Amino acid sequence: MADRDSVRSDPDAASKPLVQSTAVEEKQKSEVKPPEVLSEVSKVVTTDDKKQMGIDNDNSSNNNGTLKPHQVEREGNCYCGKERNLNIVELLCASCLRWYHESCIGYQLGKLVPFMMNYFFVCKNCSPTGLESFKKNQATFPQMCVTAIGNLMQASVKEGSPRTMFSKERDIIPFIDSHWEGMTTMPRRVTQSWHVTIHRALAKDVGTLFICEEGTGDGAHPLFGLLASELTQIKPNYEAMIRGGHLKVTDMGIQHGMCGVKGRSTKRKLPGGDQGPGAGKKGRGGGEVAAPKLPAHGYPLEHPYNKDGYRYILAEPDPHAPFRQEFDESSDWAGKPIPGWLYRTLSPSSVLLALHDRAPQLRISEDRLAVTGEKGYCMVRATHAVSRGSWYWEATIEEMPEGSATRLGWAQEYANLQAPLGYDKFGYSWRSRKGTRFHECRGKHYSAGYGEGDTLGFLIVLPESPEINYIPHTYKDRPLVKFKSHLYYEEKDRVTESLKALKVLSGSKLIFYKNGVSQDVAFSNIYGGHYFPTLSLHKSATVSVNFGPNFKYPPSDTQFRGMYEKAEEAICEQTMADLLYLTENEGKLRLDTYCM
Ligand SMILES: [Zn+2]
Numbered sequence: 001m002a003d004r005d006s007v008r009s010d011p012d013a014a015s016k017p018l019v020q021s022t023a024v025e026e027k028q029k030s031e032v033k034p035p036e037v038l039s040e041v042s043k044v045v046t047t048d049d050k051k052q053m054g055i056d057n058d059n060s061s062n063n064n065g066t067l068k069p070h071q072v073e074r075e076g077n078c079y080c081g082k083e084r085n086l087n088i089v090e091l092l093c094a095s096c097l098r099w100y101h102e103s104c105i106g107y108q109l110g111k112l113v114p115f116m117m118n119y120f121f122v123c124k125n126c127s128p129t130g131l132e133s134f135k136k137n138q139a140t141f142p143q144m145c146v147t148a149i150g151n152l153m154q155a156s157v158k159e160g161s162p163r164t165m166f167s168k169e170r171d172i173i174p175f176i177d178s179h180w181e182g183m184t185t186m187p188r189r190v191t192q193s194w195h196v197t198i199h200r201a202l203a204k205d206v207g208t209l210f211i212c213e214e215g216t217g218d219g220a221h222p223l224f225g226l227l228a229s230e231l232t233q234i235k236p237n238y239e240a241m242i243r244g245g246h247l248k249v250t251d252m253g254i255q256h257g258m259c260g261v262k263g264r265s266t267k268r269k270l271p272g273g274d275q276g277p278g279a280g281k282k283g284r285g286g287g288e289v290a291a292p293k294l295p296a297h298g299y300p301l302e303h304p305y306n307k308d309g310y311r312y313i314l315a316e317p318d319p320h321a322p323f324r325q326e327f328d329e330s331s332d333w334a335g336k337p338i339p340g341w342l343y344r345t346l347s348p349s350s351v352l353l354a355l356h357d358r359a360p361q362l363r364i365s366e367d368r369l370a371v372t373g374e375k376g377y378c379m380v381r382a383t384h385a386v387s388r389g390s391w392y393w394e395a396t397i398e399e400m401p402e403g404s405a406t407r408l409g410w411a412q413e414y415a416n417l418q419a420p421l422g423y424d425k426f427g428y429s430w431r432s433r434k435g436t437r438f439h440e441c442r443g444k445h446y447s448a449g450y451g452e453g454d455t456l457g458f459l460i461v462l463p464e465s466p467e468i469n470y471i472p473h474t475y476k477d478r479p480l481v482k483f484k485s486h487l488y489y490e491e492k493d494r495v496t497e498s499l500k501a502l503k504v505l506s507g508s509k510l511i512f513y514k515n516g517v518s519q520d521v522a523f524s525n526i527y528g529g530h531y532f533p534t535l536s537l538h539k540s541a542t543v544s545v546n547f548g549p550n551f552k553y554p555p556s557d558t559q560f561r562g563m564y565e566k567a568e569e570a571i572c573e574q575t576m577a578d579l580l581y582l583t584e585n586e587g588k589l590r591l592d593t594y595c596m
């Protein structure tokens, strides 16, 4: 994230060749080593849970802290680097202990209020997958009271008459009543018996969490406030969650786990704890149940597929969009469509097999660098496409059981996923059986066949043409659809228009290699366009891909770029497209037209 924004803040970056990017290095530097975090964290644990309930005056969680080595490398909060904003929901990352603004977070958090203590959040810089994780837990009554008083204090500051003491009947209970669903996962109580519970929670913790003053004047209600009144310090007690087994520190980073079987704080399960895919399996350590499976390499495991004439592009908040601040602070957004221009296409940081841009019956390995077929021919595209220059990638046939086959090569975005590659005008392939080459359904003799153990090289040469628009889609004008806590741009396929627009790109060619030996030009003067490395499989063949930089057989007879380099370049191009959109529409992008 940091890398992308540093690119984005320099509009010229997109047009500069990216020879060596410091962005990637920076990302690696800022990556967190979770086991160290745990040991650091456990050092600051105190025995008194209540003191730790987010309102201690311990500065270690502030960004000025010197505790954690990785914090020193990037200052400031959030992905955007801006100050904290107590008027909006902000979440504390369990790993880097930085604060993140709600509207800078891509994960769809659902209803929340500021100053919550009952959640778990990991930012995408700290997540091994590059995707945020978030979980809201059931709040205890004392926690709800802290959150309520925090919000009442901030509201009074905003109104210009700061107060620190509040009435249970007039302030605290009404606040909780009107924000119940945002504050906790506990079902709303049907009777008012919880009013008494609130009273007990406040009274019991006077001196540890709360302070109490006898009211003066007419009604003479007692007034309650926070013992530690520093609002910026209200936060989840991650240390206690780790000790209680609700959080697990693994080699994959800090994860929200199931409860451990031991320990006093584990008597009650974290409500809403994931009983999902991970549940039931034995974890490695001491009978703990495995944490929910994380999405592989930065893409949600549950996602919409490109099909039935629609495609879906994962989106993230765009910190450079106008009115971010207003959007942050506006509370009128619940249930309304979010303007697409406030978001941007999430450009993945590495070239992998696409999870969403494939036939769903294909199985993709966890590292997203291998695919296994199923029944009839169908295909998967890589995450990135190229449209000019010379590019190379490799595929290795890992398994090719009797009767299975592959057709591998390059395809544009509209090549039919439920067909062999080379079936339509959008793809060019090389078949395992007899080495036949295919385009538009027609097979032609090309080379000898290939099979298990062979490594195949795919080189594409696309001369630059003034007739082609190389700026990618921005999608900012598309509607955002929500699917399982993530937002996607939805776009309708334009196959017919694309077919009509196909034009031969003179001088273009495809050369395929078998174990380092060129099989000569397979296709020349192909259609111009954006080409993805693409694999189609028949029955249960398994093929692994290598997008570089370390190729098994890098071609020595020609200059080329490894497919992996496209990831950085795509970020620059996407930035350019987004900036163009924001510039062209300056003054036209307004929140109020959506609010009505
Ligand atoms: Zn932010």
Ligand SMILES: [Zn+2]
Residues within 6 Å of the ligand: 093, 094, 095, 096, 097, 098, 122, 123, 124, 125, 126, 127
């Ligand atoms: Zn973090």
